[in-house]
Amino acid sequence: MDNKKITPQILKGFRDFLPIEAxxxxxxxxxxxxxxxxxxxxxxxxxxxxxxxxxxxxxxxxEKLFYKFEDAGGRKVALRYDQTVPTCRLIAQYPDKITMxxxxxxxxxxxxxxxxxxxxxxxxxxxxxxIFGVNDRASDGELxxxxxxxxxxxxxxxxxALINDRALYKNAPYKAIVAIxxxxxxxxxxxxxxxxxxxxxxxxxxxxxKEISSSKPNEDLKTIFKFLDxxxxxENYQFKPTLARSFSYSNGTIWEIIVDEFKSxxxxxxxxxxxxxxxxxxxxxxxxxxxxxxxxxxxxxxELGLFPDIKTTTKVLVTIFEKTLLNQSQKITQALRKNxxxxxxxxxxxxxxxxxxxxxxxxxxxxxxxIGPEEVASGKVVLKDxxxxxxxxxxxxxxxxxxxx
Numbered sequence: 001m002d003n004k005k006i007t008p009q010i011l012k013g014f015r016d017f018l019p020i021e022a023x024x025x026x027x028x029x030x031x032x033x034x035x036x037x038x039x040x041x042x043x044x045x046x047x048x049x050x051x052x053x054x055x056x057x058x059x060x061x062x063e064k065l066f067y068k069f070e071d072a073g074g075r076k077v078a079l080r081y082d083q084t085v086p087t088c089r090l091i092a093q094y095p096d097k098i099t100m101x102x103x104x105x106x107x108x109x110x111x112x113x114x115x116x117x118x119x120x121x122x123x124x125x126x127x128x129x130x131i132f133g134v135n136d137r138a139s140d141g142e143l144x145x146x147x148x149x150x151x152x153x154x155x156x157x158x159x160x161a162l163i164n165d166r167a168l169y170k171n172a173p174y175k176a177i178v179a180i181x182x183x184x185x186x187x188x189x190x191x192x193x194x195x196x197x198x199x200x201x202x203x204x205x206x207x208x209x210k211e212i213s214s215s216k217p218n219e220d221l222k223t224i225f226k227f228l229d230x231x232x233x234x235e236n237y238q239f240k241p242t243l244a245r246s247f248s249y250s251n252g253t254i255w256e257i258i259v260d261e262f263k264s265x266x267x268x269x270x271x272x273x274x275x276x277x278x279x280x281x282x283x284x285x286x287x288x289x290x291x292x293x294x295x296x297x298x299x300x301x302x303e304l305g306l307f308p309d310i311k312t313t314t315k316v317l318v319t320i321f322e323k324t325l326l327n328q329s330q331k332i333t334q335a336l337r338k339n340x341x342x343x344x345x346x347x348x349x350x351x352x353x354x355x356x357x358x359x360x361x362x363x364x365x366x367x368x369x370x371i372g373p374e375e376v377a378s379g380k381v382v383l384k385d386x387x388x389x390x391x392x393x394x395x396x397x398x399x400x401x402x403x404x405x
Contacts, residue, residue, distance in 0.1 A: 013122030092280035100133030130289030141227030181244035311364035
């Protein structure tokens with residue numbers, strides 16, 4: 001047997017999440033999930049691995065970021081790059097089980113061979129919502145409203161949806177759209193330089209950029225704006241003619257969510273993709289959807305101080321005064337859990353009470369219950385507030401009432 005110690009490490013672009021960080025992420029995911037369901041969306045899950053051909057030809061120039069390989073069966077496969085394309089595959093695969101309009105949300109991990117940087121990783125959680133089977137721009141308006149409400153519910157003061165329509169790019173080939181999509185990162189000069197590298201003359205590059213920058217909202221966009229105005233969201237959107245979105249399957253409404261106080265990029269990316277399902281079947285199903293940039297959203301909330309004081313999900317620690325009283329601690333623990341109170345029963349009955357109290361302090365557990373021989377005889381327990389040090393002798397009904405408030 002090889003006794004060589006394995007160095008504890010993880011790959012670049014991948015992360016571990018310790019409990020407090022994981023609880024914060026869970027807090028964000030729960031708010032997003034609840035907002036999805038508030039709008040009538042239902043959950044969906046797809047496999048982590050798909051046939052490579054599912055993604056090929058659907059993503060655009062970022063296909064170089066696929067995690068792809070040949071599996072043990074000799075099949076060419078890829079880790080899930082996004083969630084929209086697999087959902088289109090699923091709709092084509094199970095047409096008799098899908099009710100249109102199909103409103104689905106998905107919260108799963110995706111993998112991209114990105115260059116790791118602030119807020120950008122190779123493995124990350126994506127939170128998507130899509131509406132399939134509706135061509136009317138009211139569905140786009142509903143999804144824009146949903147993205148705005150998600151960020152309001154997370155505590156952002158004024159999330160803004162920057163909205164455009166890829167139809168306004170009808171005179172621009174895809175290579176030009178990819179260049180213009182980088183405008184916020186590299187500026188006008190950078191975009192013009194990239195267009196020149198893509199065989200545009202200096203004059204034509206400047207003309208294209210000027211033409212796009214001076215575009216006006218079309219009728220589809222006006223429909224969406226009216227929809228949002230009727231929802232009372234007039235202050236939460238802006239028309240942005242230079243917004244491009246570089247996914248090759250985008251074909252109509254596109255939008256992103258920004259907040260002024262956070263300068264590290266958009267927090268959600270969104271588009272209409274009416275032709276994507278037809279890549280997998282003879283059905284031509286219109287669709288529109290978005291993905292929340294989960295990690296960047298967490299980062300923004302940390303920078304702006306939007307998280308509540310999350311230190312533990314446990315409300316109370318039930319101690320074990322001595323091993324012979326373990327069954328008494330178990331009875332109290334069960335009573336609390338039956339009343340939906342998050343309760344930690346100390347794991348080792350051989351550890352003295354002082355160390356159990358130190359454990360509670362270190363874990364930031366707000367209350368501790370102590371059940372010694374005196375308490376067993378009186379039919380009461382000691383409830384200790386670990387923040388104030390206050391101790392009360394209460395019966396179990398009184399404990400439940402206090403911890404439930």
